[in-house]
Amino acid sequence: MQQTKKERRFPDAQGFFGQYGGRFVPPQLESVLDEVEQGFRSAVADEGFLKELNRLLSEYVGRPSGLYFARRLSERLGGARIYLKREDMNYTGAHKINHAVGQALLAQRLGKTRIIAETGAGQHGVATATVCALLGMKCTVYMGEEDCRRQQLNVFRMKMLGAKVVSVQSGTRTLKDAVDAAFEELCRSPQDTYYLMGSAVGPAPYPEIVGFFQSVIGQEARAQCLALEHRLPDVLVACVGGGSNAIGLFAPFYDDPGVRMVGVEAAGRGLDTPDNAAAMSLGTPGIVHGFRCRLIQDENGQPRPVYSISAGLDYPGVGPEHCYYRDTGRAEYVAATDDEAVQAMLLLARTEGIVPAIESSHALAYACRLAPEMERGQIIIVNLSGRGDKDAAEIERLYGSRL
Numbered sequence: 266m267q268q269t270k271k272e273r274r275f276p277d278a279q280g281f282f283g284q285y286g287g288r289f290v291p292p293q294l295e296s297v298l299d300e301v302e303q304g305f306r307s308a309v310a311d312e313g314f315l316k317e318l319n320r321l322l323s324e325y326v327g328r329p330s331g332l333y334f335a336r337r338l339s340e341r342l343g344g345a346r347i348y349l350k351r352e353d354m355n356y357t358g359a360h361k362i363n364h365a366v367g368q369a370l371l372a373q374r375l376g377k378t379r380i381i382a383e384t385g386a387g388q389h390g391v392a393t394a395t396v397c398a399l400l401g402m403k404c405t406v407y408m409g410e411e412d413c414r415r416q417q418l419n420v421f422r423m424k425m426l427g428a429k430v431v432s433v434q435s436g437t438r439t440l441k442d443a444v445d446a447a448f449e450e451l452c453r454s455p456q457d458t459y460y461l462m463g464s465a466v467g468p469a470p471y472p473e474i475v476g477f478f479q480s481v482i483g484q485e486a487r488a489q490c491l492a493l494e495h496r497l498p499d500v501l502v503a504c505v506g507g508g509s510n511a512i513g514l515f516a517p518f519y520d521d522p523g524v525r526m527v528g529v530e531a532a533g534r535g536l537d538t539p540d541n542a543a544a545m546s547l548g549t550p551g552i553v554h555g556f557r558c559r560l561i562q563d564e565n566g567q568p569r570p571v572y573s574i575s576a577g578l579d580y581p582g583v584g585p586e587h588c589y590y591r592d593t594g595r596a597e598y599v600a601a602t603d604d605e606a607v608q609a610m611l612l613l614a615r616t617e618g619i620v621p622a623i624e625s626s627h628a629l630a631y632a633c634r635l636a637p638e639m640e641r642g643q644i645i646i647v648n649l650s651g652r653g654d655k656d657a658a659e660i661e662r663l664y665g666s667r668l
């Protein structure tokens with residue numbers, strides 16, 4: 266399946282999805298974001314740009330990713346047939362490379378020579394450093410000092426790829442401070458620099474751009490399901506951190522009302538504890554990182570610290586398009602705990618020989634709950650957003666003695 270011209274109706278001209286999204290930034294960033302938006306509109310209308318994007322998705326990333334029928338898992342659970350969209354098979358092991366390649370090409374088209382990004386656990390930093398090496402662009406990744414310490418291997422991977430890693434010393438020295446540092450740098454040198462966003466979040470036009478580059482997932486899955494089963498799936502399930510892998514799967518099914526969409530957030534140690542990251546279930550409308558969304562916040566509107574076993578789901582907000590889908594009832598949002606995710610991860614490993622990322626395992630955990638309640642002929646597609654090699658050490662630390 267090829268990325269083709271843009272046909273989505275969202276967002277509106279100001280970048281809003283209903284009441285969510287928009288652009289809440291200092292005045293000096295307005296013109297920078299306008300330039301990115303114009304560049305994006307012209308890029309997606311240009312056959313040459315789409316051709317180069319599709320070439321890299323195919324030859325470098327390894328697309329299309331498979332739609333795999335998990336026969337033994339489905340039999341074990343009873344009920345619906347479970348298919349896995351294998352984003353774990355992409356080069357670098359997750360879906361993030363899809364929007365990293367797309368945005369790096371966009372940056373090049375805008376005449377930028379340098380890319381900056383922020384990263385928490387380092388996965389987005391590694392994907393960004395990878396595409397910068399591929400396209401011969403300078404790369405600086407901002408990472409909180411605390412995260413650098415916890416994720417030394419990813420820091421080193423970025424350095425191997427030629428990126429500069431800036432350890433951010435301010436605030437709590439984690440992701441939020443790294444985001445602030447990256448925006449400050451963008452304000453300082455807007456001429457030559459492109460800020461490569463890591464999820465379907467941030468000020469307009471970023472949620473739309475990331476959604477566009479990730480929608481290849483749903484376009485492929487839709488065509489693959491029709492080819493294999495001669496019908497559309499009944500339910501789509503994807504994990505939601507910022508929301509990029511989920512919106513990539515969901516958006517191309519938006520106009521198929523018979524297809525249910527379920528986003529799964531991190532319930533951490535439980536929704537009745539403070540240790541979770543379930544912005545849909547427990548958040549309220551607020552502003553973070555330049556956009557409006559459902560947010561886990563304190564009385565002063567500041568994002569509250571959130572927790573999940575999975576670094577990729579550990580975000581206090583959630584992408585604006587998902588907030589809109591939730592309010593209009595087009596998609597549902599549920600949550601899975603750390604323990605449920607680990608159990609689902611081990612179940613898939615042992616029934617299919619596939620070790621999913623702990624993030625993706627949250628989606629799988631919900632599919633495991635749902636499948637037995639469905640009919641045998643029905644179909645669930647689970648987005649397997651990444652592979653679990655990166656999580657082995659942490660699972661061993663927390664659960665090793667029980668394996």
Ligand SMILES: *Cc1c(COP(=O)(O)O)cnc(C)c1O
Pocket residue numbers: 359360361388463464465504505506507508509510511577578622624625650651652
């Ligand atoms: C980063 C990450 C996520 C969460 O990000 P989204 O933008 O919500 O998709 C999910 N799965 C994997 C494997 C990740 O690396």
